[in-house]
Amino acid sequence: MGRPRLSIGTFGDITTRATRSGRFEARTRFRDWDGRTRIVQATGDSAKAAESALKAKLVGRSEVHLASGHGHLTPDSPFGDLVAYWLQDIDLEGRISRTTRMLYERNMRTLVLPVFEHLTLREIGVARCDRFIKEQARISYNRAKQSRVVLRLALELAVRHEVLTANPMHHVSRIHREVRMPDALTSLEVNAIRAVIARWESGIDHVSGPRPDGQLGAIVEVMLGTSARIGEVLAIRRRDVDVTGPTPTIRIGGTIISRNGESTFRQDHPKTAKSRRIVAIPSFTAAAVRRRLAGACDLDPDSLVFHSREGTPLSTANVRRQLRQVLERAGIGGVTPHLFRRTVATAVSDNASVELAAELLGHTDTKITVQHYIQRRELVNPATAELLERAFRWDGD
Incomplete structure (x- = not known):
């Protein structure tokens, strides 16, 4: 039936052997973040030392991928890891202007991250997001709007990359602002x-x-x-x-x-x-x-x-x-x-x-x-008076 398929970022059984030089070599199969399985090996003065060196090498290999933006986020990852990954993804896509990118990062770091940085992705649900946006709206509509945009985009990335099954921001209640009529100069x-x-x-x-x-x-x-x-x-x-x-x-x-x-x-x-x-x-x-x-x-x-x-x-x-x-x-x-x-x-x-x-x-x-942009006029078109005159005119007392 063949060997069982490894999950990404995991390794198989470790084997050790003595080398001609008198040192020991430990090796295993490691499934890299690109989906390919490779042989990783390390040496030491003893079988135990070689195995320890191999495990340290595997940990280092994982950390390199995490740092380069190819890491494996999980529902238990802290929100800050998602933020870093989201910003890297924005740079990778290159679709938005640099000014907008800087605005997104500023809003995320000043408005959202201070509230969510100690939470894991699993802990960020609809109720928590809904309350957060409402608290922001009590300060200002614009603050809530900016917070909502960046939080929704970051969590949407987690959904697209199969870390979360749904984006809780999709179910947050709408932000309401006082209706303000546009003004204009005479x-x-x-x-x-x-x-x-x-x-x-x-x-x-x-x-x-x-x-x-x-x-x-x-x-x-x-x-x-x-x-x-x-x-x-x-x-x-x-x-x-x-x-x-x-x-x-x-x-x-x-x-x-x-x-x-x-x-x-x-x-x-x-x-x-x-x-x-x-x-x-x-x-x-x-x-x-x-x-x-x-x-x-x-x-x-x-x-x-x-x-x-x-x-x-x-x-x-x-x-x-x-x-x-x-x-x-x-x-x-x-x-x-x-x-x-x-x-x-x-x-x-x-x-x-x-x-x-x-x-x-x-x-x-x-x-x-x-x-x-258009100022609403209170005066209704006077043509309505003539229309109603023709429709309901009465010559009686």
Whole structure:
């Protein structure tokens, strides 16, 4: 019937024999993590010493495979081993961006691991996960959402690799958040913001430090004319702009990335595949871009339209901070670059359709546009009054 098949990571009977040199040799069959059975041997001054040396060699062989990410997780493995294995698997797949990978690791190590690190995989069930997510939600919705994502992904890997039979996160109750209607600026508010920025850039109230270079106002005009995210606006190159043709356009094809410990750089693709788009721009945006290009010395097609005095990319955090500081000095608070994106979406939806708004924003689903970007109007279309007049009109007393 032949020898029984060994399980992965196990060895068979150990045999010892004396060698011509007077030493002893111990050998056995070991089934490696690639499924192949190999002969492993070790020597010693005695049969017992050779056998001990062989067992130590087998243990070391197993530890090497565990350290290299080919280890054999079991339901009794600590959660920390799964986390290490999950991060290695992400790197092996190479499907997500480095920024997302760093975000996953940060959220796992700061939000999830402190709670689960002393548990084995077997001990992580639905009730424990459900309670954990609810406790996170009491702190903030975003905290619970981020925790849920990484914990679900790590446990899903354990299921795919046949360590767990089911993912307990699939049965955790949904996270509920307070419904918040998207806000948007009115045309009067937009013009007030423009006026404040124009006054600041004119230098009328300038006291000390570098004088404003005129970029902030142009950045706002591009956001209003394209609905682009702030990172996408700051990533626009000269080659992406056409303001001389009959229909001026801007191509949205990149974004700005800032990571801890690294210089800010331009990524050659935006947030999603549909975010890559060419947008026809209104005259006020085209005029702002023309002024910006006319004042720039660098004529390289790959140079950024908006950049620092040294020619390096602007970080989104610095632009947000500058916008906030300029407007707060004039008593205007709560204005963020994303608010301009919602304002544009609302204007396009009100004057055309939600489908066109979604296309402009680069969304794949209009549900996202409606839920997060379009301000709901309280006024119902007055046409309903005429319809009801025709349906139920009564000339009696």
